[in-house]
Amino acid sequence: MKLKDTEELNVLKAQSLKLIETRRAKEAVDTKNAPGLVRHILVCGGPGCHSSGSPRIAEVLEEELDRAGLADQIKVFEPGCFGFCEKGPMIQIHPDNVTYCEVSPEDVSTIVQEHLLEGKQVERLLYMDPNTKERFAANIPFYNNQLRIALRNVGYIAPENILEYIAADGYQALAKVLFHMTPLEVIDTLKVSGLRGRGGAGFPTGVKWEFTRRSEADQRYIICNADEGDPGAFMDRSVLEGDPHSVLEAMLIAGAAIGSSQGYIYVRAEYPAAIHRLKIAIDQAREYGLLGKQILGSDFDFDIELKYGAGAFVCGEETALIHSIEGLRGEPTVKPPFPAQKGLWGKPTCVNNVETLANIPPIILKGAEWFAKIGTEKSKGTKVFALAGKVNNVGLVEVPMGTTLREIIFGIGGGIKRHKTFKAAQTGGPSGGCIPTKYLDSPIDYESLMAIGSMMGSGGLIVLDEDDCMVEIAKFFLEFTMDESCGRCTACRVGTKRLHEILQKITEGRGTLEDLENLEKLCNIIKDTALCGLGQSAPNPILSTLKYFRDEYVAHIVDKTCPAGVCKSLLKYEITDKCVGCGRCAKQCPTRAISGSPKKRHVIDQERCLKCGACMEQCRVDGAIIRH
Amino acid sequence: MDIHLTINDIPLTVPEGTTILEAARTINIDIPTLCHMKLHEMHYNNNIASCRVCVVEIEGRRNLASSCSTPVMEGMVVKTDSLRAIQARRAMVELLLSDHPKSCLTCAKNMDCDLRKLAAELGVRTIGYEGVESEFEIDQSSSSIVRDPNKCIRCRRCETMCNEVQTVGVYSAMGRGFETVIKTAFDLPLSQTACTFCGQCLAVCPTGALTEVDQVDKVWKALNDPNQFVVVQTAPAVRVALGEEFGMEPGEIVTGKMVASLRRLGFDRVFDTDFAADLTIMEEASELVHRIQHGGRLPLLTSCCPAWVKFFEHQFPDLLDIPSTCKSPHQMMGSLIKSYYAKTLGIDPKSITVVSVMPCVAKKYEAARPELGQSADTADVDIVITTRELARMIREASIHFDHLKDQEFDHPLGESTGAAIIFGTTGGVLEAALRTAYEMLTGEALEKVEFEALRGMNGIKEAVIPIAGKDYRIAVIHGLGNARTVLEKIRAGESDYDVIEIMACPGGCIGGGGQPYHHGNMEILKSRAAAIYREDRAKPLRKSHENLAIVALYKDYLGEPYGERAHQLLHTSYTARRKI
């Protein structure tokens, strides 16, 4: 059914509202007093929960509901990520507004029996605050201080049903743009809103649209950059899987504002679920006449095609991405000309990140001022972070710009795992840096992160603790950029290799203080000289760790020790006189490096020791095996 | 639109679209470059900005910018000589050298190497960054080109040349990161690819990663073998370029000194490939007349360029019946030396060594083609060396080239006309053929022998020439990319040409892969072409069929042009090959 005008869209919305009505209730509803009400059970279908078995839970749930004769009164959905991946698989029951954590298929019958039939909450599956031991059915602290704009529909609507998106105000912004705004007004709205690119560089989106619109051409293109390459970031994936239509709608708006009739979504091949959802969304949008010719009865034509990446981080860089779409090696080229001037097939092209796009429909609907009120002076709105690493609550969080790292890591994130000590937060992925404790209270926005030697990047936020060696972390990122360098330019092709080699030397205890100087010098030259953003930012992880954790480098070089006990070549395992001679360690040693007679102190043959640490894990006697 | 900017505090105004590099050159600042190369007339522009040695500082920018690929902008303030830029440049060279064999002393490019020169100019004294070096196999599979990827600096000039100008597409960058290198499909040896051996990649390679197969020692060996009668022949384009190797101006004609030096080197006879060029005209013009008169297939394509021959064998195997069947001139010469001339001297062709001095690396490959010879073990031509290799032999023999007294080629295979010399540049073969075909078809003498329309550096030149009441549509093409364009039209039946001359190298043989390196200076090629036409004008005879030695050859030995014996000795056949 093709929608012929806004009227038809509104009618459809009104009809569809009942689809999500159940979920809209903000307060818990006692179903006993609401006869005839259809309950919704949302089983998180996000990547984390999916991997830990949510599809099986949904399956069992359907079976159990059938068996209990509840199939008509209770519907099961699998929306996108709820955000609190740490506690997955998660389910939510509406309108009761109850969330269960770490649900297993075996728990399903209990939930059906106790919650759905008997009306009692399953206490043990509710979230428990690890400190206060308090249980929460709703209003879990993890969600406090979050503000969901980009993720507004993720985990809320069924992503494979366009009607649910329409019910949730979907395509209203498009209708507004097509019938009540001029392209310049749209661009102006974005400029005033202060929205900046969420893909990394933070370029003002409205300005980019304006540039693209100003370039004379018979065709212009919109590209959605869904190549999410930062290893450890998954917010774009969550939007694509949980709310694909918001991306399509924003691309349509961009098309109307810029004067383009063709869009491409460049999506990682490693995200099959996202691809699947996007395909469905595009088909549905075409079916409803929201893609194609004369959209909503206007004279605006626009279509979207999917293009697949093939495993190259550098293809996140705009010019490389464009070459990849053209069927070439994903090598960047010098800017200018910028894609906005000369992009895909030589035509003006606007490249926007998934999260950037997801912000756009609400900005159009609620107005630039609404958005501009959120955030800091120069960074408006919210930012989604993929919180991971040594933090208690791994997950996706969306917070207003200006929230401090402390609030995210220790508030929302619930602090460091296993009561270890926080050492640093890594933001910005391979282009970013490590932020030490002393900056935990600085508000996060584009500028402040830059000022302390890191970057917003795409929003990866990896928490590191006392057990992480900062030299090793720098080396990890260098290995990444070295592998992912497109190999085009000297600075990055050879430079990152040499940086990695120096770090290798240091972690193996062969480094000298002169190496440290060379490292720093080369870092600065590569930053200055590399052709594209990948090479220009590749040294950042080294420079920031050198800045804040120089003593760790020096310890590796001068004292030949790894303070965090990570760098194998620098470790030594020894058995002390606390040993009771139980022999457990000897059994576990892969190289049979441990010998000793029963009940006597054992010894480690250092020549044969691989430093795997297995012996230490096995030993039950405190202090019998030490590492230094 | 004009753009105003300052470079090193000097204000200047340049047209929009100019790069910083070009702008700086207008005020005599030559920013060093390595990967960049632009050859206007060839439509060759290697602008991949990969080496990063041309970086400069631009006020208000966070990073340095590569001047070769950054267009000027209004009000730009550029510093080309700041410490920051100079250090970065030097670091780039050091990084390149850190993954490069330090074997300049024995490297074939040595004195011609841009990397070595740059390292010297930038005062690189130590290589501050060391680490693993790439290890690639050296590809010596072909008779023409040696590929040593260990010396490759990933400038991609070869790739641009082969893909965009020649449209052969042998090379591409492979892999990524540190492992990235320029290679052939599936890492095949060059001999198993569709490479035409035109040598244009080698002509633009700034380092020793691509060089010709060195045959100098083979020549020395033959010269020192008392049982071998060693005959040398030199192609028309060699004499207008050889002088450059000895510090002379491009375009200086050194025919006499070249002959003298060859005698000094000990060759038993010094013949001129120009003689065979005249012979080629006789055969090709006859073939054309034959096709015209007997309703044969047109257009006729010239076949004197072995790279072009290999190109159509791979790329247009369905059109093998349209090129002329004439062998290339030096092969005709070899064939004659081992038959006619051997008989004249009364020696066994097996004890004759024919050496060709060519502007060309494809001819090394061509000489090794099995069908080109008297028999399975007697090739027409035994050894091919390039202009550069000859220069080296002369230096090795400690001959003061510039002081030599001019000498003349030996008789009879050293006689030639002006028609033959112009073979060395694009358009020359057809111009020469027209001079003869005209007279063959009309029976009248041609007064105006110069066909201006066929000259110059345009990639595809066309003309309509009326002969004996009929208009002949002719085209002259150089560069294989241009050839492809026209061939595709022929294949599609959209072309109505009667004759087409095709030369693989842009500019024709004066720009051959075996010539002294031009280092990106097109003026050198133009001077060589001008010299060729000067030499033509200076010749008393300017039409091939007026060459008395040729007339005698047909009379005494070959019989009719395009006749049976001529076919046996001077014509060949083609093989369909795979595109890879």
Place this chain on the structure above:
Amino acid sequence: MCNSDSPNEFAQKLDNFIDSLPNKKENLIAILHYAQEIYGWLPDNVQWHIAQKLDIPSAKVYGVVSFYSYFTMKPRGEHVVNVCMGTACFVRGAEKLKNELENQLKIKAGETTPDNLFTLETLRCVGACGLAPVMIVDGEVHGKMHEPQEINEVLAKYRPEG
């Protein structure tokens, strides 16, 4: 992978796919994805064939294939085991997981077991960072892979009976 098809049927399928595309050359990457899906890898002759079909140099195709890590020029085993080496997994012990897999399978990352059952590879972030460290077998993610025993159990699921 459709193992029941003969190479000729593969070639036919590939040709049909290519013929169905409006703009062939620009779709090189989509074509390579498709070819790898049916062949399981991208042998030289398949790349050559694609080059001929699209009328582009084989070197270009090879250059593209060798650029993207998703494409492989080596046949893979029946099951592909991937270890996530993304940052979140790395700081939670991905290296150890990789070593353990290398131990258990007795191959290095990038190799295939002699019985052709498993190929071990690494990739970077599949978006399941909450479960770090993760391994992925034939596209299925297995999270929190700390213990050798657990790893062994996952692998066992993919081994033939007995």
